[in-house]
Amino acid sequence: MIKYNIAVIVGSLRKDSFNRKLANAIVKLGPSDFTFKQVQIGDLPLYNQDDDANQADSVKRLKNEIKAAQGLLFVTPEYNRSMPGVLKNAIDHASRPYGQSVWAGKPAGVLGASIGVIGTALSQQHLRNVLAYLDVPTLGQPEVFIQVKDGLFDEAGNIGADSKQFLQNWMDRYVAWVKKHAA
Numbered sequence: 001m002i003k004y005n006i007a008v009i010v011g012s013l014r015k016d017s018f019n020r021k022l023a024n025a026i027v028k029l030g031p032s033d034f035t036f037k038q039v040q041i042g043d044l045p046l047y048n049q050d051d052d053a054n055q056a057d058s059v060k061r062l063k064n065e066i067k068a069a070q071g072l073l074f075v076t077p078e079y080n081r082s083m084p085g086v087l088k089n090a091i092d093h094a095s096r097p098y099g100q101s102v103w104a105g106k107p108a109g110v111l112g113a114s115i116g117v118i119g120t121a122l123s124q125q126h127l128r129n130v131l132a133y134l135d136v137p138t139l140g141q142p143e144v145f146i147q148v149k150d151g152l153f154d155e156a157g158n159i160g161a162d163s164k165q166f167l168q169n170w171m172d173r174y175v176a177w178v179k180k181h182a183a
């Protein structure tokens with residue numbers, strides 16, 4: 001059986017991040033031939049083009065993890081109507097040096113949860129623009145804009161009953177789409 005490794009990139013460094021909880025919960029809806037691994041972005045230096053010829057070990061690690069993945073899953077908050085700087089920093093790092101981006105061609109899912117009513121819609125839209133430039137195809141539908149409310153997660157940290165069917169459908173579509181890209 002072919003195995004698919006998915007690199008999960010969470011756009012929040014917060015200890016009790018809703019988006020990390022969402023990432024941890026949604027991967028449990030994936031099939032047994034998919035392995036999801038969160039990549040660290042909190043220890044990356046601030047991107048500085050002067051360092052392109054001598055990338056930090058944490059940057060090399062990130063790039064190797066993206067290279068080894070057959071797909072990407074971004075789960076991000078919205079900060080001031082865009083993606084958090086830590087996420088953009090990670091994307092910039094792994095796009096460089098020029099000509100050595102590791103992003104191109106990796107199919108990506110984009111999800112997000114926020115306390116606001118638009119549920120990260122604008123953050124996701126900005127992220128999709130950046131990913132389009134980097135030649136990362138993104139799953140267009142279904143879109144997932146989650147407003148955090150009581151019951152989103154159950155006591156064990158799984159997706160709560162009200163959202164489970166919707167997110168299982170998203171996962172099924174994502175899985176089929178990653179397989180199509182790998183074929």
Ligand SMILES: Cc1cc2nc3c(=O)[nH]c(=O)nc-3n(C[C@H](O)[C@H](O)[C@H](O)COP(=O)(O)O)c2cc1C
Binds near residue numbers: 079
């Ligand atoms: C710097 C900053 C900017 C924010 N801007 C937005 C925003 O534009 N839209 C929104 O819905 N929530 C915004 N929020 C609130 C976040 O939705 C909330 O903090 C959320 O818990 C962040 O995700 P996390 O729990 O995964 O860290 C902002 C929070 C911070 C700290």
